Amino acid sequence: MSLPSQSPAQTCRPRPAPASDALQQPVRLHLAAVIQEHREAAGEYSKAAETLWTRIGQALEGGKLTRPRLVLLGHEAFASPAAGETESAERLQRVIQLGCAFELLHGSLLMHDDVIDRDFTRRGRPTLSALYRDDALARGKTAQDAEHAGHSAAIIAGDLLLAAAIKLARCAADSLPAADAIENSFHQAIHHAAAGELEDLLFSLGPVPAQVHEVLRMEKLKTAAYSFQVPLHTGALLAGADAAGAAALANIGSQLGVAYQLIDDILGTFGDPEQTGKSIESDLREGKSTILTAMAAATPGFSTHLQLFRDPDADVPAMRSALEAAGAERFARQLAHDLCAGATSASRTLNLPVNVSAELEEFADLILNRGA
Incomplete structure (x- = not known):
């Protein structure tokens, strides 16, 4: 460089x-x-x-x-x-x-x-x-x-x-008049990311995967806040947006950020490593709680497979097959789609400039089509 x-x-x-x-x-x-x-x-x-x-x-x-x-x-x-x-x-x-x-x-x-x-x-x-x-x-x-x-x-x-x-x-x-608000928002992103990372770690120590609502909260904290929510929020504050307007835009970013992480979970288990650069074994071998494992664990009849997700020597293809049979990928993709649809709908409700709404919709499309 x-x-x-x-x-x-x-x-x-x-x-x-x-x-x-x-x-x-x-x-x-x-x-x-x-x-x-x-x-x-x-x-x-x-x-x-x-x-x-x-x-x-x-x-x-x-x-x-x-x-x-x-x-x-x-x-x-x-x-x-x-x-x-x-x-x-x-x-x-x-x-x-x-x-x-x-x-x-x-x-x-x-x-x-x-x-x-x-x-x-x-x-x-x-x-x-x-x-x-x-x-x-x-x-x-x-x-x-x-x-x-x-x-x-x-x-x-x-x-x-x-x-x-x-x-x-x-x-x-x-x-700037909003200097303190911008600094506080940036610090909040740091604290949320740390909390999400800690929850991710602790979930991996549990006897069973975390529940769906716990995983969604963790992914909102760990990824969505600093990568999507707070950049939009602080950018709006830089422009002089009022607190309500900046918060509404930040909420759109939060939805997009969680959707991004859901697709990331999918690619970390079902993706093509050559295309994504992500291992499709590390999450499963480390016993990470993802939206896939959380959804599958809540499915009747899946309990017989739970021991696989806490066995470092478990057969990864067998784990992947069990998740697929439970419909975990389909569930996660639908949830990501719903979040992106909610985000783009909210952007239209805010009467944002045309170019901003168009870019937010482009972000949603890119998120949903990652690894395609």
Whole structure:
């Protein structure tokens, strides 16, 4: 990644903003600048920390930048068409900064998630954990000690990204009337994601899968809040939306986010790993409670199969067949469809700008057709 230099003082200072139809490029450039700033600062006091920031930057490369797009969408839903060119440019720069804050938060949560799930690959690439694990192996450490070193480095990296995300979110809202509301919403996303991750962990320790309503709550907390709900909410607040309007838009994001995670559950069991980059065995082998296992567990006659989901040596194809026979995939897809239909219906009720409603409907279509 080519990283343009930028001083700490420049990070919070609005710069000339590009056109809104070119959001991806300025977001990537600003992310690169933030990483470069931290890498250079770390180089003043720790070579190891400088290397860590270099690897963090590599880990954040790519991605679809869905969260910045949703921040922009939330902003466009309530932006004043009468705003002057200077004001519009400043607001767009704030959107870019806030979108980057969500990307840093996403990176932080993924770093920690890799530790929780004991994963060393993501989307077919070695994780930051894997890089430090391999460094330790090259120094002659045992596999156990090397894995511990890798996960330890990932925890540190996740903490650094979280701190950077919070700072950048505050920068984006600085001096706005809604600054406190935006900061509180961003913090809520962090707390909800942590609660959802904890519930996911605890559900995996239970003797049977969690119930459907418990899984839906967990997925709303763990994924929907920081990836869909809060980006729309804070984007709307950036534009000057009132509390009720921003909350209504956030609710649409919550429905889309839960639908996204439901489809993710399906792809994690019935998808094509070559196409999705997701294992179709890890969720089942780890005893994770997904909408599939929750729905199947509530089906009469399925109790005889429950022991499969707490046996690490269980036959995964047999587990998948049991879920299929219970109609779990069909149930999950219908539920995701209903959530997306509710979200798009609500967007029309809010009388949002035509382009915003169209993009929300596009998000719904993309969610439902993932892996197709």
